[in-house]
Amino acid sequence: MFQEIPRVDVKAKLTGRAKYADDLQFPNMIYAAMVRSTIAHGDVLSIDATKALSQDDVLGILTWKDIPGLSNKGKERPVLVESRVRFIGDGIAMVVAKSQKAAREAAKLVEIRYQPLAAVFDVKESMKKTAGWIHGRSNVETIISMQHGHVEDGFEEADVIYEESVSTQRVQHAAIEPESAVAVYQEDHMEVYCPPKSPFNVRRVVAETLDVSVNKVRLISAVVGGSFGGKDYDMSLLASRVALVAKRYQKPCKMTYTREESIMEGTKRHPYQIDYKIGAKKDGTLTGLSVQMVSDAGAYLSKSAMVAWRSCVESGGPYRIPHVKTDISVVYTNQIYSDSLRGFGSPQVDFGLEVVMDGLAERLQMDPLALRLKNALQDGDVHATGQVLSGVSIEKCLLALKDKSDYEQTRKRIASFNRDHASGPYRLGFGIAALHRGEALGAGGEGIDTAGVYVHIEKDGSVIIYSGLSEVGQGCQTMMVRIVSEILGIHSSRIRVTTLDTDYVPDSGPTVASRGTVIAGNATVLAAEELKTKITEVLSQKKWFKKNAELVFQNETITLRHNPEVSVSYQDAIKMVFSQGENLYGHGWWSAPKLVWDWKKGQGDAYFNYVYGACGCEVKVNIETGKTDIVRFVAVHDVGTALNIEEVYGQICGGVAMGIGYGLTEEVQLREGKIINDNFDTYLMPTAMDIGEIEPVILQEHSAIGPLGAKGLGEPVTSIVAPAITNAISDALQSRIVDLPADLERVLAHVKKGDAR
Amino acid sequence: MTTFTLHFWLNNQPESVEIPLTATLLDVLRDELHMTGTKRGCGIGECGACTVLLNGQAVNSCTVLALQAQGQKVETVEGLAKGEELSSLQQSFIEEHAVQCGFCTSGMLMSATGLLRQNPHPSEKEIRTAISGNLCRCTGYMPIIKAIEKESKR
Numbered sequence: 075m076f077q078e079i080p081r082v083d084v085k086a087k088l089t090g091r092a093k094y095a096d097d098l099q100f101p102n103m104i105y106a107a108m109v110r111s112t113i114a115h116g117d118v119l120s121i122d123a124t125k126a127l128s129q130d131d132v133l134g135i136l137t138w139k140d141i142p143g144l145s146n147k148g149k150e151r152p153v154l155v156e157s158r159v160r161f162i163g164d165g166i167a168m169v170v171a172k173s174q175k176a177a178r179e180a181a182k183l184v185e186i187r188y189q190p191l192a193a194v195f196d197v198k199e200s201m202k203k204t205a206g207w208i209h210g211r212s213n214v215e216t217i218i219s220m221q222h223g224h225v226e227d228g229f230e231e232a233d234v235i236y237e238e239s240v241s242t243q244r245v246q247h248a249a250i251e252p253e254s255a256v257a258v259y260q261e262d263h264m265e266v267y268c269p270p271k272s273p274f275n276v277r278r279v280v281a282e283t284l285d286v287s288v289n290k291v292r293l294i295s296a297v298v299g300g301s302f303g304g305k306d307y308d309m310s311l312l313a314s315r316v317a318l319v320a321k322r323y324q325k326p327c328k329m330t331y332t333r334e335e336s337i338m339e340g341t342k343r344h345p346y347q348i349d350y351k352i353g354a355k356k357d358g359t360l361t362g363l364s365v366q367m368v369s370d371a372g373a374y375l376s377k378s379a380m381v382a383w384r385s386c387v388e389s390g391g392p393y394r395i396p397h398v399k400t401d402i403s404v405v406y407t408n409q410i411y412s413d414s415l416r417g418f419g420s421p422q423v424d425f426g427l428e429v430v431m432d433g434l435a436e437r438l439q440m441d442p443l444a445l446r447l448k449n450a451l452q453d454g455d456v457h458a459t460g461q462v463l464s465g466v467s468i469e470k471c472l473l474a475l476k477d478k479s480d481y482e483q484t485r486k487r488i489a490s491f492n493r494d495h496a497s498g499p500y501r502l503g504f505g506i507a508a509l510h511r512g513e514a515l516g517a518g519g520e521g522i523d524t525a526g527v528y529v530h531i532e533k534d535g536s537v538i539i540y541s542g543l544s545e546v547g548q549g550c551q552t553m554m555v556r557i558v559s560e561i562l563g564i565h566s567s568r569i570r571v572t573t574l575d576t577d578y579v580p581d582s583g584p585t586v587a588s589r590g591t592v593i594a595g596n597a598t599v600l601a602a603e604e605l606k607t608k609i610t611e612v613l614s615q616k617k618w619f620k621k622n623a624e625l626v627f628q629n630e631t632i633t634l635r636h637n638p639e640v641s642v643s644y645q646d647a648i649k650m651v652f653s654q655g656e657n658l659y660g661h662g663w664w665s666a667p668k669l670v671w672d673w674k675k676g677q678g679d680a681y682f683n684y685v686y687g688a689c690g691c692e693v694k695v696n697i698e699t700g701k702t703d704i705v706r707f708v709a710v711h712d713v714g715t716a717l718n719i720e721e722v723y724g725q726i727c728g729g730v731a732m733g734i735g736y737g738l739t740e741e742v743q744l745r746e747g748k749i750i751n752d753n754f755d756t757y758l759m760p761t762a763m764d765i766g767e768i769e770p771v772i773l774q775e776h777s778a779i780g781p782l783g784a785k786g787l788g789e790p791v792t793s794i795v796a797p798a799i800t801n802a803i804s805d806a807l808q809s810r811i812v813d814l815p816a817d818l819e820r821v822l823a824h825v826k827k828g829d830a831r
Numbered sequence: 832m833t834t835f836t837l838h839f840w841l842n843n844q845p846e847s848v849e850i851p852l853t854a855t856l857l858d859v860l861r862d863e864l865h866m867t868g869t870k871r872g873c874g875i876g877e878c879g880a881c882t883v884l885l886n887g888q889a890v891n892s893c894t895v896l897a898l899q900a901q902g903q904k905v906e907t908v909e910g911l912a913k914g915e916e917l918s919s920l921q922q923s924f925i926e927e928h929a930v931q932c933g934f935c936t937s938g939m940l941m942s943a944t945g946l947l948r949q950n951p952h953p954s955e956k957e958i959r960t961a962i963s964g965n966l967c968r969c970t971g972y973m974p975i976i977k978a979i980e981k982e983s984k985r
């Protein structure tokens with residue numbers, strides 16, 4: 075067991091000293107506020123800022139004409155639109171003032187005249203469009219497929235065929251910190267302070283906007299108040315916007331979005347419509363699966379194709395299915411764009427398939443857990459991508475769930491409660507769900523999956539870690555401290571992680587897909603190993619060191635493995651290295667194993683590893699009000715070797731809470747492209763009263779590829795919460811819920827359906 | 832713009848500041864005094880990130896007019912630790928891993944402080960109720976509830 079390490083940044087956060095972007099102050103700072111599109115589709119004809127500019131403290135207005143470099147790229151969101159607006163919220167201009175208040179007030183006074191165009195809000199309608207496209211010459215951006223075996227053969231072999239259409243809704247990150255950025259003009263470069271999920275993308279976009287090379291932009295990370303997929307490209311835009319103002323006025327400039335703006339422009343999860351057809355033998359053996367999906371990308375491309383690819387690859391779930399055919403269409407609409415949001419295409423297909431598995435189990439008159447166990451992937455099985463799997467732990471997860479949830483007893487207890495209380499307002503229900511999830515970016519990832527970490531040992535033996543991956547609240551920094559402390563055998567209090575600064579670390583890609591643990595973790599391992607080698611080289615010149623002897627680094631001491639009597643303290647060893655004129659500079663660069671995906675065939679080695687999980691949920695449904703209470707939530711996840719077990723608990727609880735919101739209450743509601751629930755009074759997220767008892771169950775099946783055997787977490791947890799909840803509600807009401815969220819109205823509708831049965 | 836001078840006690844120190852009549856207590860803390868430990872998450876009294884104690888009562892400072900604090904006692908997260916030394920509630924938050932991104936943390940600490948002063952040994956239900964106005968997107972609340980429970984048993 076590892077020693078406990080408190081989060082490295084925890085003290086500053088507890089005392090209010092941690093600096094988030096909006097907390098930063100610079101002398102002579104000015105402020106900007108956005109003027110945004112109020113129509114969903116059209117062209118800007120004119121911008122009248124006369125009234126705005128006559129206000130006290132207002133300094134000016136900037137439009138795309140003030141952008142020296144690129145204002146937008148292809149189908150990507152513009153920094154400021156040139157003329158075409160594609161959703162309500164597109165940025166048109168910025169008002170600059172001496173105070174935030176003055177900037178925001180004046181922005182409201184800017185008058186925009188538009189030439190409106192026909193807008194489309196429904197994906198199916200959008201697909202049919204023969205003119206007036208949002209981008210290019212079709213509203214269908216791409217269709218991605220996976221094909222394994224011959225699905226028609228699979229259906230022929232089946233005794234039972236079950237078909238179902240499901241849908242998932244649009245939700246958002248809703249990190250409690252609204253987006254904020256500060257740009258500070260320097261003579262030879264632009265300094266940007268912001269909470270970035272993908273710091274190097276932010277730097278690149280700022281450089282492209284200002285038309286300078288990337289070394290002229292320096293991004294220093296502020297403390298990140300939650301990401302969950304947000305603060306990625308949206309942060310690139312915000313940073314570019316403040317940088318433009320800072321350059322123009324040669325003064326520091328800050329812009330912070332209001333919650334309403336954050337909701338208007340912040341990252342959303344793609345809504346999906348999915349048609350399933352699944353075949354099975356009488357004994358439950360799955361024979362074939364067809365999955366037809368449409369994803370609503372909204373108005374811009376962002377990472378929609380990558381997200382769709384993951385959905386495609388994972389659409390067969392953690393099950394052995396000989397014949398699978400999946401297609402997903404990515405479609406534009408004139409609404410807020412969708413992007414990567416905690417789960418990155420997994421939650422939609424995990425919801426769909428797990429609901430369908432329950433439907434199939436019912437049709438087969440089989441227990442839902444038994445059906446999953448019967449088809450659970452095993453080592454050596456062929457995945458729907460054609461890849462032969464190893465390190466598969468889904469069966470272990472399902473069995474742990476059975477045990478920890480007291481599965482059979484729970485089902486019995488619930489059935490008898492419902493029988494005994496048939497005339498009362500409450501129904502109990504129990505539901506389960508399972509998943510597999512590809513680690514890191516995979517073969518469909520943008521660019522290569524790499525990260526760099528530097529580790530320095532100073533002359534006094536203290537250590538500094540420089541990492542290219544952001545700390546977005548997931549404990550990435552703590553994990554790196556853990557790794558260095560284990561490998562060098564030193565106390566964690568010797569180690570500090572610096573704030574991310576793009577001037578000093580190599581481009582390490584985005585902090586997405588829970589890749590921090592594996593990618594940055596492995597880079598940290600390499601850097602620490604390099605230091606170990608350097609120390610070993612110097613010690614090997616000592617008389618007591620026999621040729622090829624092995625050293626053990628432990629408890630601040632370096633010992634000969636075969637003769638533990640011979641040892642030197644870590645501190646002395648460091649002194650020796652420096653006295654020899656050597657350096658203790660460790661550099662780790664880790665690239666994920668090469669992966670190949672054949673886009674034509676829809677087969678390939680999609681991910682270098684999958685993680686597995688299973689969960690169970692007990693609900694209490696009030697059939698008069700439609701309100702669902704989560705009584706108990708058991709979440710089983712194989713996290714590999716847990717680098718910090720308490721942190722893992724916290725991450726699982728957080729992931730479950732977000733999933734409860736997805737399952738029960740959260741939905742970004744749009745009317746004609748306008749978001750109508752634009753603050754937390756109407757966008758309802760779970761509070762401490764809504765989460766019931768969350769019971770994380772942590773399995774530690776050593777990973778062959780992760781640092782010290784660890785696996786990525788964060789996203790897998792969220793992905794299977796909603797289906798476990800809706801399966802539980804369906805169990806309680808005896809009517810299958812196939813659409814999200816299961817809010818009061820939807821539940822009441824199913825109360826009626828269930829009664830009718 | 833009509834202004835007035837606000838005199839109040841901030842973390843047991845007298846404070847005076849000239850502010851607009853319409854300023855909220857949160858505006859005063861963050862924008863005038865640069866006490867940025869108190870956070871702004873929604874601005875409409877729904878997230879609790881801006882929670883402070885007003886005469887010992889937890890309030891959302893974004894919905895309190897600064898005027899209402901005239902002559903009153905205000906406590907913020909910056910007042911919890913004594914110099915380098917964390918309060919035992921803050922220590923419980925560390926031990927229970929109740930902090931992730933940290934943006935909700937100040938508000939959580941202040942709601943918990945308010946609760947424990949009035950009710951030193953709350954039930955789990957009372958704890959949940961006391962922080963039900965504080966949204967956290969990272970921790971799923973369980974570690975926070977445990978931390979407050981731990982503190983109440985010290």
Ligand code: FES
Nearest residue numbers: 872874876879893
């Ligand atoms: S900022 Fe005051 S409650 Fe959200």
Ligand code: FES
Nearest residue numbers: 932935967968969
């Ligand atoms: S720790 Fe991030 S919102 Fe609570």
